[in-house]
Amino acid sequence: MKSTDLPIERAMATCCVAGGGPAGVMLGLLLARAGVDVIVLEKHRDFFRDFRGDTIHPSTLELMYELGLLKEFLRLPHQKVPHVRAHFADRTVIMADFTHLPTQCKYIALLPQWDFLNFLTDQARRYPSFRLRLEAEVTDLIFEGDRVAGVRAKTPDGVLEVRADLVVGADGRSSTVREQGKLEVIDYGAPIDVLWFRLPKLADDPEFSFGYVGAGQFMVLIDRADYWQCAYVIRKGSFDERKAKGLEAFHDEVVRCAPFLGGRMKELSTWDKIKLLTVKVDHLREWSREGLLCIGDAAHAMSPVGGVGINLAIQDAVATANLLAAKLRSRTLTRDDLEAVQRRRERPAVLTQKVQVFLHEHFLERIFESEKPMNAPWPARLTEALPALRRLPARMLGMGFRPEHIR
16 A cells, blocks of 8 residues: 555644654653643554663652642652762762752652653643654654644554644654754764663672773663663674674673673573664754754764763753743744743853764773773863862752753
C-alpha cells in the first residue's frame, strides 16, 4: 500500500508539540495547566529508552516544588547526589558541592528518564486540554503559504494530520521539524562520541562518583540502584577501530579505566549490548518562523558533558509556557512572541555550549592524549584547598545560567 493510500485521521489543537521528551512533555503539562488545548506527539510506543539522561538537577526539582509536585515526585525511587566526585589516578576529588544552593533540593536526583516522563504525563492528564499520542512520528510540516499550520505524523493506523496555531519542535538533536522548517543550523562540532552500556552493581562497589579518568580514558557511571549505566567517552569516529580489535580488548580497556568493574565484563557478551551515541553540539540561528518554534535539543543540541541537556530543555519549556500561554489562549500569537522565547533562552544555551566546547578542547583532549592516568587538574586541586570554590561549578551545573520559574 502506498503512503497516499493510507487512511488519514485529522485533528485540531491550539498547540501541537512534536516530541515526547522532557521539553515536549513539560511544555504540554504547563500549557494544559494554563488552559491551552495541546497535543503532544511521540514516535515511540512508550518512554522506555535506555540511553536517556537520568540526572534531574536542582533547577528542575525546584520547578517540581513550584508546581506543588515535589513531595509526590520524590516518592519515585531515586538516588540523591549532593556532590559530584571524579577519580583521577588514585585520587578522588569533589568537583561540585550542591549543598549550598538556594533551592529546596540541594542535590542531583538520579532517576530513569522514563519514570520522570511517565510522572509528568500522569500529571498532565489531569487537565482535559492535554492529549498525548504515542506511536505518532512527525514526518512533515503542513504549510499555508509561508506559515506552518500543522504536522503530518505516521501512526500504526495510517496518517495523522494535526492543524494547530503553533507547532513546537521538541524532537531532539536529529529534529525532523527543524529540518522540514528549513531552519539554519550552526554546528560547533564535537570531538567525542559515547558508548552506552550497563554493568551489574555489586554490594561492595565504591561510593558513587560521576567520572573515572584513566590513561587516555574517561567514563561516567550513573547509579541505577542494581546496575551501573556506563557512558564511556571516545574520540569521534573511533568505535569501528575498537570493534576491529575485538570485544575482549574493549573489556580490558574499560577495566583499566575503572578497575573495580573487573569480573563482570562478561555481561557485555556482544557488541549489540553497547550503543553508540553520536554527540552533536549545535544551535539554530533562528528558533522560529511563522507558526513554528523549536526548543530543547531541536534548538540547541548539547554535549552530554555535565548532563545538563535535559534541564536546559525543561527551562526552555517553562519559558515558552510563561511567554506564550496567554497569547495561545487568546489566539493572538505573533512571530515576535516566538522570537521572545529565543531572546530569553538563547544566551544561557549558547553560554553552556561554549563551556562544553572548552571542556572538550582543554579537558577531554588532554585525557585522550595522556599515556598514563592523569592527575587532577589544577582547578580540581584548588577546590580541595578552598572547598568554597566547589559552589561555583555546582551553581552552573545545578541552576544553569538563567533558571526559569513557574508563573
